Amino acid sequence: MDKDRNPETHTIIITVDNDGNFTYDNPLIWVDPGDTIVWECENKWPFAIHVGWNSPLEKGRYQSTDGTRIEATVPVGARPSYYYFTVAVFDEKTRKIWTDDPPFIVKRPKG
Numbered sequence: 001m002d003k004d005r006n007p008e009t010h011t012i013i014i015t016v017d018n019d020g021n022f023t024y025d026n027p028l029i030w031v032d033p034g035d036t037i038v039w040e041c042e043n044k045w046p047f048a049i050h051v052g053w054n055s056p057l058e059k060g061r062y063q064s065t066d067g068t069r070i071e072a073t074v075p076v077g078a079r080p081s082y083y084y085f086t087v088a089v090f091d092e093k094t095r096k097i098w099t100d101d102p103p104f105i106v107k108r109p110k111g
Contacts, residue, residue: 007034007073010104015042016089020098030105033078037104039070041089050086056106080108 013025031037037057041047044067051060056078062070087100 007036008032009036009038011038011040012102013040013042014047014087014089016045016091016098018094020091020096022087022089022098022100022102024102027102028104030107031074032107033074033076033109036071036073039087041067043067043089043091045090045092047087047089050088051083052085054081054083056081056083074106078106080106 008031010029010031011026012029015023017023029037039047039049039062041064046063046065046067047070048061048063049070051057053060056074057072058075059072062072064070082103082105084101084103087102089098090096091098
């Protein structure tokens, strides 16, 4: 939420180098219930996001078979916690699948 209590969009841009090393332009995000998370793969390769069974999101698994962005909104009743998600990126040059598991945090509601 911004200072006026409006939902915000948090974009995470994923980049994978030729050795499978991940970098993120926004490596750790703190989200409020109602905010939206957007994942984009800089390489424009197919990728997937797996938050797991305890996902605070509507689904635990998302995929982009054509490298387009993935978008998910944090439900209003999401449990505040520290969540890990798995990123899997299919490197179209080497035909390998690279994985990483960065976190995001759902904050406690204010007020």
